[in-house]
Amino acid sequence: MKQFNRYLVTAALPYANGPVHIGHLAGCYLPSDIYVRYLRATGADVKFICGTDEHGVPITIKAMKENVTPQDIVDKYYAIIRDSFAAMGISFDVFSRTSNTVHHETASAFFTNMYEKGLFEEKESEQYYDEVKNVFLADRYIIGTCPKCGNDKAYGDQCERCGTSLSPDELINPRSALSDAVPVKRKTKHWYMPLQQYEPWLKEWLLEGHKEWKNNVYGQCKSWIDSGLQSRAMTRDSNWGIKVPLPDAEGKVLYVWFDAPIGYISATKELTPDWQKYWCQDDTKLVHFIGKDNIVFHCIIFPAMLKAHGNFVLPENVPANEFLNIEGEKVSTSRNWAVWVNDYVKDFPDQQDVLRYVLCSTAPETKDNDFTWKDFQDRNNSELVSIFGNFVNRTMVLMHKLCGGKVPPIHADVKDERDDAVFQMLQSAKQKITDSLENYRFREALSEMMNVAREGNRYLQEKAPWLLAKTPELQAENQKVIDNCLHVCLQLTANLAIFANPFLPFTAQKICHMLKVVDRMLEWSNAGSMKLVSVGYTLRAPELLFKKIEDEQVKEQVDKLHAGLAQSAAAQAAAEPAKPAAPKKAEIQYDDFAKLELKAGTITAAEKVEKADKLLKLTVDLGSEQRTVVSGIAMHYKPEDIVGKQVTLVANLAPRKMRGIESQGMILMAEDEDGRLVFVNPAEAVAPGSNVS
């Protein structure tokens, strides 16, 4: 095993175009914070790095839409994000931002270093340009008609209706998502990093050298490398970002994915003049905490960049988490289906540890997981309150009642095996928790920590000091046994604070306060000790560590979630028509309309098309003939529900094959903002084959 003398821990740079939600927290900020708090407790030299990622096209677009500058956007969200993390006790050593001067200089220098070594390829290509907004358009910002299914809202990279991946050139009638203008092709030059040249090295370093990485991470990297890497552009046409530091690069900036990870380096520079010690000496253990969407950038592209530059350490591990869903549905910031951290802090003041506990115990370490408010309540009430909080409270109350509020001595003459067993249990718990934390298994570590509290309750139950003190006479007789029991329970409580500290730092502090011990007691090396609280010390009155969460609070949160969703949908619906969305298509003459042959028909049969999520094969009765129509409505209607329905059919549309079935017409559907499809049909039943005009 390699010996490391210091740690550099990074958490993914959140993108500064919105606040952070609990999925972000569960994905990487909480696990990294737990890891770092543990490392600090062991006395390790560790730096915990994060900051906002403030470049990239989405920010310029958001700025354009809100009619402010990109800088306004990032300033606003930088503050919100920073404060959310601080409130939750995420203990970054530095929380920087990529719009800082230090970062611009660092990223520029990084690029120049690679450029001077001749590590970039220069290539010219033609890209769509929006002449109204004067910007080059990323594929995603070109909208047009899908050549496969005719969806007129396909994006330049993919059609979301039929799932085909596209290139902007394939779109019929492309237009800009920003201005609705018809984009034109313009030549543009970019600098590419030939990733394929790093393949042999990546195979050795990653595939051979890091087989211990998590399955989901290793598997995805392997799949990328095995399928062959390609040159990737490291610059973009934009005026928001870090200028490409070359003379002939007007209007070009570094690709955000080139500049963002360098942000880890810049932030470290900002933190300490000693930054090189952390980044350039190979006895540093660099660990990147990220969500699964970032795997390739952190495991392949950024390491390749570091390798290319040559002066930096490489990540030792990248423990990426999967995603957290909320109440059974994927988090969606645009639909406002999310629990925002800044809201949580307001709604549950002084209960950060509850969220930390719940997110850690359901952390998506191996697969996507679901967060529900009911589960949040259950875990708080039946685990934190009933097991952990209750044990500490029982101990404190009994100690005050039976031992006069002072830490009782331990009497060797009445000490028994059960007392020793607690000591043994602590040793083994320390071992297990340490092992789990070192291997990024935070859920497991947390559950071991809770087991310590469970053991405490069990011990107390078996000793039952309250029975030994039923009457004053009995108590006098048993005082030594009672002393021993509460002495053990108090030491156990102190140990619990050490074990809980990485996960529940606010709670650990409360325990320290009650026990009148200083922060240094929380050092990891003290775990397992039975001499943490001193005999004879007067302790403070017990205070509850956790409080119950009531049904109403849960209901409020669930309602809030749904209200947010509805509000956001309404806001979007209101915003859309306000834009010149209505006359998207050119005006037509009556003759054009008359070319359409529309007929009412009745669906007589419907079945799912195999190997297609969205397609149904329908048979439509037009009175004089039967038509086979393939329609992309499987997501919205079940075959059995629509047989017998009347529909409006474009009867003279040229036939088209889809999934090997010839579709002889098209059914008219109305689609709302959420993508919900509804039949456009005659209000009353008419004879099949009736003309519609």
Added chain:
RNA sequence: UGCGAGGUAGAGCAGAGGUAGCUCGUCGGGCUCAUAACCCGAAGGUCAGAGGUUCGAAUCCUCUCCUCGCUACCA
């Protein structure tokens, strides 16, 4: 379409050839120091489905189904 990860008691997870385990929930009992908390016990699973290898498969192989991700600047 391809590739990656996953599918195990009502819920959340462990187990990676040898009679299915943990936490919460449920049910029964005990206790009363404690936030109706704690402790003991029980019920509950054809380990997504089908086939195969093996004396023996949740675990290995093949195929199928489902979920999520990547291929697109969401942790």
